[in-house]
Amino acid sequence: MGVDPGLRRLALRTLLAAFPGPTPPEWATALLADGLAGHVLFAYNVADAGQLAKLTADLRAARSDVLIGIDEEGGDVTRLAHATGSPYPGNAALGVVDDPDLTRHIYAQLGVELADSGVNLDLAPTVDVNTDDDNPVIGTRSFGADPVRVAAHAAAAVTGLQEAGVAACAKHFPGHGATVADSHLELPTVDAPLDVLRARELPPFAAAIAAGVRAIMTAHLRVPALTGALPATFSRPALVDLLRRDLGFTGVVITDALEMRGSTLHSGGIPQAAVAALAAGCDLLCIGARVDAALVEATAAGIATAIRDGRLPLARVEEAVERVAALSTWTGHAPRGGDAEPGIGYPAALKAVRVEGPLDGLGTPLVVQLESESSIAVGRVPWGLGPHLGVAHQLRVVADRTDPATLLALAAGRSIVFAGRRVHRLPGAADLIESVAADAPTVVVEMGWPSSWRPKNVRAFVTTYGASHANGWAAAQSLHLP
Template identity: 35%
Template sequence: MKKTREQIIALIESMTPAQKAGQLFLLAYPGKDPEVIRPLIEKYGICGCYVSQDNAQTFDEAEAMTTSLQAMSMKAQGIPLLLGVDQEGAWGILIPESHPGPGNMALNAIDDVHAVAGMYELIGNEMLSVGYNAVLGPCSDVNSDPRSPIIGTRSFGQFPGEVAKAVSMAVKGARKTGILTCLKHFPGHGATSGDTHREIPFIDKPYAQLSTSDLVPFKAGIDAGAEIVMTSHIRYPQIDSENPATLSKKILQDILRKELGFCGLILSDSMNMGAIRKTYDPAQSTLLALQAGVDIVMLSEEHYDFETGDYLAKQLRSLELVEQAIETGMLADELVAEKLVRILDYKFNRMLIRKPRMSTQLLAQHAKQELDTAKQAVSLLQKRFWPLPKQGDVVYINATPVSSYHNMVNSRGIGPNQETPAFDSFIGEVQRLRTMKVLTHEEAMKDLDVLQQASALVVVTEDYPLPGEDFEKHDQQHLVSILCERYSERLIIVGLRSPYELSLYPKHVTYLCAYSSRTCSAIAAAQVLLEGQEGTVHTKLPVSVDFER
């Protein structure tokens, strides 16, 4: 199946303008029936698909779907599809059968970079076993703004050097399996409190400052061999006063290509996100991105605003505009050929289609590795009331109101995707090991005085990075603040999230942090809490938090 450069050029010359345009698009489609996207594969020979939980929920469904999609593409044009997935830890797919791990921030809380490599090697093997051949990770953003609603635990942390080491190991671990890796969101999404799923944020840093902070992990990932870099829809006015990164030649060509020496594929973040959709004509922005330096335009078609609409009609408008631009020369032949040579070289010479399915025994080993890794990350950040008493009346409180969970499983399968709240998994593990009393947020708020009778209180907080939305945390933080004020001397806060919330509470309160809302982290936190080991006091932190050790 491998092809020489001459064979690839000959193939490109034989392609119609529609087929050339199609190879520049990574498209999503709704539901579990891949027949929906057959018309675009047959006419345009698209580059590939962005696949989400909406398309497949089990390994069996995923294998059947990818087999069908690849057969369509090979019959239509003889070119395999790139099938990309957001299996990046804090976000995941094929939940609950897959093992995405505790997420990047949790991995970086472990003082062992090999844990990062091991987790991404696991991810790569699982995804390839069902035919997903590109993981849209690792997230390489330096999370320097604690207010970020969308990066958070998707990032390895706040410190550029440490993030760079983790990104490098993640890429190396994944690449051992043969899966393609993708650094995102270039040149960095972590220094803003905005969410590009809703708007165009801006980061007012000069290049000199970016080069010593946000760009450091991207350089490390490129040096480690990452094949793809995903752009961000963020404006950097001191570099390009007019365009967000996705549409900026200065950022994509001068910085990414020339300064950082990246020779791989440049993939846009979804052009359906609010940052682009609310500012530019969707189809026209696609053309601008390709002219700026993007190789593959992603239209992942998430319903951020719970819209409905015709997926194929929206995608078709962008495909038709690019086809026309190729026919008229608006997109120069040389530019299109350069992109296609790069894309097809990866597809024929560097991209695996799939690996054999995994045995039940191997998946069980993955589950153990995932839990062990999550447990290593659990950290006792502040210690006053520790360990938990072996005897006495212990009350466990869910800080999160029931109403906050309404959007936990995000529209279109994007986001955390676990249907069971982290608190439920935490309590399930505690109940397996010990009897206790459990209160909901609503029950605790109704009668706070009854808690005076308890010998110990454990309150659990959660957070989930949701595209285009927020996981409501105000009420849970209000309850925790009251508990800190009244019962701090016998209170343990278990944070199934990043530790940024510590700044809201007294410095003397006990805080056990799992850095993650994934199921494995919830179970791990319960085990660490009940074991009460002093060894869980960690000195390495992935982010800067004002607290007392």
């Protein structure tokens, strides 16, 4: 038996797909004409501003109310500036500066760029409270470890984006900040009682809702006290009882990518995950980055079959479609406010730099970038001091494959600056830095989420709270590099 055309169209209205390349393939626009809610854009879809504007215009020509989403958080997670690094500091830096007006201004500028490019849904801000220094996936994407501070900046970020006419999406509900696992790769657990969750994880979501956030994204993680064995994405107690009834959210609930292991490990596959997410109370299903027409059709067919078989109530899917349609309508009528202000992210990043120890007299140092893996959320984006060094020399090394004597010989009596992300977690980094610092003036620049670790013998420790292009410039300015 084939898929009922009416049910297929209804199912498509709940899906956010994706496609490869700088121009939409025919299937991507044809599905929009058939009812697909929209597409999420990734770095491989973005070459430059002109190309992106043409791409979004092509999508809008297929259907005028299409949702065009993107993960543009500024800071370490950027799609618009994936080739160079973001010209804005990320959330951790903004949280350290702790000026909600500045956060609103930065996010308004992000919104202006997105609106000018034709994007109408930003899958940001991240409003997780990063309470674990070893969190592998949130870190500098968070405004901080204090729920009150994160809540204030969450509201400011939502306000800034939506003043520019771009729908904001607060993520990752009910909170990904206390995890030590990456939901792209496995199913994390936050084993905390509900009173802790309400005091620690939920205030930023409540603040975003009060600020009028149009969408909230679910997390593929377990909170046993709330979700039992299920990920939050598949949990009615999390999405209906807590988010809808207790917190009063009336907007669109969007899933994190259903292709992530935190989703598929439990559900058995993307079509099955789509049915479970809709049944739990999600409205708009983000399939992921690796999408083709066959996967979209299989997912829509899975939803349609579940409706026909009675496993998924028709009324639940119709409710989801109504909410998605309301979001599309809002994006079509939202005012496009504000003018572009190029360069405003750089002084903002400089305000976030924290320096422990003297930085005078470094001369022209040897700069050593400690290589590290990026999380899947960040992707391959340039980072570090390299673009801002002038005549200083930079060397890229893997810490546990590098002999201290080699670096000392290359420095030839000069000072040495180590730059890294989450340096305390890099294998061999602590021993390498402390060995070098015993024989040469040494400075460490931490460009990831900082810990309490401080290496022995170093002259200074500099924290930027991010690794964007703006953060790198701010670090170079602070070091007074020639």
